Amino acid sequence: MTQNYDAGNIQVLEGLEAVRMRPGMYIGTTSSRGLHHLLWEIVDNAIDEASNGFADAVTVTLHQDGSASVTDNGRGVPVDEHPTLHVSGVEVIYTKLHAGGKFNNENYAYSGGLHGVGASVVNALSRWMTVDSYRDWGHYRMRFTSEENPKTHKIEAGKPDGPLEKIGNTRRRGTVVRFLPDDRIFEDVHWNSQQVSRRLQELAYLNRGLMITFTDERVKEADKRTQTFCYEGGIVDYVCYLNVGRTPVNDDVIYFEGQRDTIICRAAIQYTVDYAENLFSYVNNIPTPEGGTHETGFRTAFTKAFNDYARKIGVLKDKDANLAGEDFREGLTCVLTTMVKNPQFEGQTKGRLGNSEVRPAVEAIVAEKLADWLDNLKNQEMAQHIVGKAVKAAQAREAARKARDTVRSSKALEAQPLVGKLAAARGHHPEDNELFIVEGDSAGGSAKQGRDSRFQAILPLRGKPLNAEKKSIDQVLSNEEFRSLITALGTSIGETFSLTNLKYHKVVILSDADQDGAHIRAILLTFFFRYMKELLVAGHVYIGMPPLYRVAKGSQVIYCYDDKELEKVTKKVGKGYTLQRYKGLGEMNPEQLWETTMDPGQRKLMQVSIDDAAQADRLVTILMGDKVEPRRDYISEYADFNRQDNFELPEGQVNPMRKALEKA
Numbered sequence: 001m002t003q004n005y006d007a008g009n010i011q012v013l014e015g016l017e018a019v020r021m022r023p024g025m026y027i028g029t030t031s032s033r034g035l036h037h038l039l040w041e042i043v044d045n046a047i048d049e050a051s052n053g054f055a056d057a058v059t060v061t062l063h064q065d066g067s068a069s070v071t072d073n074g075r076g077v078p079v080d081e082h083p084t085l086h087v088s089g090v091e092v093i094y095t096k097l098h099a100g101g102k103f104n105n106e107n108y109a110y111s112g113g114l115h116g117v118g119a120s121v122v123n124a125l126s127r128w129m130t131v132d133s134y135r136d137w138g139h140y141r142m143r144f145t146s147e148e149n150p151k152t153h154k155i156e157a158g159k160p161d162g163p164l165e166k167i168g169n170t171r172r173r174g175t176v177v178r179f180l181p182d183d184r185i186f187e188d189v190h191w192n193s194q195q196v197s198r199r200l201q202e203l204a205y206l207n208r209g210l211m212i213t214f215t216d217e218r219v220k221e222a223d224k225r226t227q228t229f230c231y232e233g234g235i236v237d238y239v240c241y242l243n244v245g246r247t248p249v250n251d252d253v254i255y256f257e258g259q260r261d262t263i264i265c266r267a268a269i270q271y272t273v274d275y276a277e278n279l280f281s282y283v284n285n286i287p288t289p290e291g292g293t294h295e296t297g298f299r300t301a302f303t304k305a306f307n308d309y310a311r312k313i314g315v316l317k318d319k320d321a322n323l324a325g326e327d328f329r330e331g332l333t334c335v336l337t338t339m340v341k342n343p344q345f346e347g348q349t350k351g352r353l354g355n356s357e358v359r360p361a362v363e364a365i366v367a368e369k370l371a372d373w374l375d376n377l378k379n380q381e382m383a384q385h386i387v388g389k390a391v392k393a394a395q396a397r398e399a400a401r402k403a404r405d406t407v408r409s410s411k412a413l414e415a416q417p418l419v420g421k422l423a424a425a426r427g428h429h430p431e432d433n434e435l436f437i438v439e440g441d442s443a444g445g446s447a448k449q450g451r452d453s454r455f456q457a458i459l460p461l462r463g464k465p466l467n468a469e470k471k472s473i474d475q476v477l478s479n480e481e482f483r484s485l486i487t488a489l490g491t492s493i494g495e496t497f498s499l500t501n502l503k504y505h506k507v508v509i510l511s512d513a514d515q516d517g518a519h520i521r522a523i524l525l526t527f528f529f530r531y532m533k534e535l536l537v538a539g540h541v542y543i544g545m546p547p548l549y550r551v552a553k554g555s556q557v558i559y560c561y562d563d564k565e566l567e568k569v570t571k572k573v574g575k576g577y578t579l580q581r582y583k584g585l586g587e588m589n590p591e592q593l594w595e596t597t598m599d600p601g602q603r604k605l606m607q608v609s610i611d612d613a614a615q616a617d618r619l620v621t622i623l624m625g626d627k628v629e630p631r632r633d634y635i636s637e638y639a640d641f642n643r644q645d646n647f648e649l650p651e652g653q654v655n656p657m658r659k660a661l662e663k664a
Helices: 019-020 032-051 088-093 117-126 192-205 235-244 292-312 358-375 377-408 410-415 441-452 475-476 480-489 514-530 533-537 563-573 590-598 613-624 628-638 655-662
Strands: 058-061 067-072 124-133 138-148 155-160 165-169 174-181 211-216 226-229 254-260 261-271 279-283 331-337 434-439 456-459 506-510 542-543 549-553 556-560 578-581 605-607
Touching: 019 117, 019 155, 032 058, 032 117, 032 174, 032 192, 058 192, 058 226, 058 480, 088 117, 088 124, 088 155, 117 124, 117 155, 117 174, 138 292, 155 211, 165 331, 174 475, 192 211, 192 235, 192 613, 235 331, 235 613, 254 358, 261 292, 261 358, 261 475, 279 480, 279 613, 292 331, 292 358, 292 377, 292 542, 358 377, 358 578, 377 475, 434 441, 434 480, 434 514, 441 556, 441 590, 506 514, 514 533, 514 542, 514 613, 549 563, 556 563, 613 628
Parallel strands: 058 211, 279 331, 434 456, 434 506, 506 542
Antiparallel strands: 058 067, 067 174, 124 138, 124 174, 138 155, 138 165, 211 226, 254 261, 261 331, 542 605, 549 556, 549 578
């Protein structure tokens, strides 16, 4: 068939049409993550007002109708007529892509929202939006809607309902933006209250003294509806918050700030007795989980300052080599914030800073401020402790290197009993291959028989591995289960980790649906987070979701993955069915394990991701660390003790599993 292709085939998308046609280009995804990206775009605008000194209060509200609003007491959106477009500033900002006041340094010295598409993209992907601007002694309002044109049957995105309207006179100043995400665009339009709360708390830490109020009107209990975040200590308070659950070495947080040209750098540092390094960096309030030039400058100056100090006090002699940066950073928790006038982020996600001029500026600031701190007599005990800890870390690093070399050697591979139990995949394309980490020989045997050996590998674990949160890298590498896992994946760990050597692009944790299985999942995820974080960031780790029940009636067999699903199924099939409750994977025969948990066409997998590295680090520490009290407090606050898979329920509630067993 011949298809003509000429100028008439070229489609021109006007205004905000392109955003609705390809939303992923602007917000990454139409999943829950993309939904919350809309809110962050509007919040960032309010925070920019505050970080540039024009506002000191921001309010975020999740309304009962599904909309969200963001209020600040800044300057208000410009309401006068644009000199060339001849419409109000409000209409320009919320209907034109790449329009805004952040492309030069006159309106905002520092800004997180630099792409100029944020506000208009939110408008385009909402059913409606209202903007209230309080400035010049007036209250102005404009409303936008995305409705279907009855003639063309196309959605006209973010069209003004009318011109900017003056509501009245006022002394108030600031901006209120309220919008309803479009359920025709997003898979789910339900706001995650905890996710919103965590990000707002983080922003309050990063903006010292800023009052951020968060209200979720959907919460029934009035006393739990509103939260207020305000931290006069800023990132110093943030570091203390992140170290809850850890044992600090220094009670006083090391804090310094400085400026080189237009680049501002602030850092807060506290050491703990732990082994992991935790550095969280931000540029203009935007998290940079992939690092960048600001982190490079910090690490370089930090390592040099402490090596120079170690030589000054005689711990390192002339003949000794310098200690590695990772040695000095063992047990360090640091929040590093940098303000840059024209930041260049790699990609729309803004995960890594690329400005070359930032590295020498941050390096100079950190070198100067650390030198001053190290010269201060009152800091000598702490400084010497850091150097001593680094010397021990170097010794452990050398032991770990030898252990890694042992793991890599072919003779060691042959000697590894658990690696010998690895049933490798026959395929030679890592992007197609899957590794299932299973619990015990019984489940391992069923999985090996039930798998598709062309692309699926099985690694059984003997019991529970070590809790990596409480162990140093050399102790981790001396553990047989972890050595087997590292060898199977082929990536090494820690500083020598290499994602390019990954042999399986799907790493599936497949454990029993009980407390022991949950504990094993937690231990493995802790190991990945501490020593193979890139594996999680890149989305290679999954959790297998085995069914809890098997309902059979005649020739019909239905697997249920939770109690709610069981209740629906048993009602549907009626009486006379047989019910099997799986206590573990080992109870399934190979065919059942394949069709429920391993068959790509039918199985359920949960992909593990890291949306907030700082919060993830804090939770891993609380839940997997040594301190009992923070863990108990967290469980008391967040655990749901009335879950429907628990036999002991409050009076009047009947467990559906018990009901099903009685019926059967």
